[in-house]
Amino acid sequence: MSDADTQQRFLFEHSDVRGDFIRLGASYQAVRERYSYPEAVARQLGQALVASTLLSATIKYSGSLVMQIQSNGPINMLVAQCNHKRHIRGLARWQRDVPTGDLAQIYGQGRMVITIDNERNDERYQGIVGLDGKVLADAIEGYFKQSEQLETRLWLAADEHQAVGMLLQRLPDSRSNDSDLWHRVEMLGATVTEKELLGLPAQELLHRLFHEEDVRLFEPEPISFRCSCSREKISTMLKGLGNKEAQSILKERGVIEVGCDFCNQHYTFDNVDVEEIFSTELHTPTSETRH
Ligand SMILES: [Zn+2]
Structure with a gap:
């Protein structure tokens, strides 16, 4: 799809609500190619790569953001990394067949650690959340609830070709006099299906979901696979x-x-x-x- 390997920011005009849409194509394939991942593992990894890039897009920093899952289930380790230049890399380890199911069935018991290293001031921030919920996006929403205290929703999807995600966030500065907007947008966002995420370009998707709202979509920013080893x-x-x-x-x-x-x-x-x-x-x- 034409918006593959990009991040596209959007905002609801005259409001405190913003969003990001990310689609990974070649960069997702580059990560998948490193190992012969079972499809179910690769799709979890794809979602995690999108999630780490979405998280990275919500903060102002210069450095890297690492999302790491340590657990005892079928997938027992997963790392997804993104930096402020939108270079991504990641890997996963599995120890047995991954069933279709909720997080507990896929990962067993475990935790998600999110580490943000800010090169500019040499500061490290770390947040830890449980792997609670049905899908990976639930655990990440839990992270936002705990650490950022900004209302945030996100949706992730991956198939064998691409990994996609959309994030909605309500910023703290309340410029809006439309106090109902967040509620409306959150409800509309929640109607998005996996098929729509995977099948529609950002512009079309946003139009389908939010056509009654005034949405501004920004120019796409490139995302690429790049390893920082040397x-x-x-x-x-x-x-x-x-x-x-x-x-x-x-x-x-x-x-x-x-x-x-x-x-x-x-x-x-x-x-x-x-x-x-x-x-x-x-x-x-x-x-x-x-x-
Ligand atoms: Zn490397």
């Missing part, structure tokens, strides 16, 4: 491991091989590389690292 970061990690440990791996295997779980990139370090890591002051990049 040789420099792995070097820093090896340095943290210590020379003694590094030497013992070298002695045992000849080289140190480190793979990135997010993108399957492999980094190899031989004797000379390791020597260099521990003999010099490690260059730590200050700007964004290349892949």
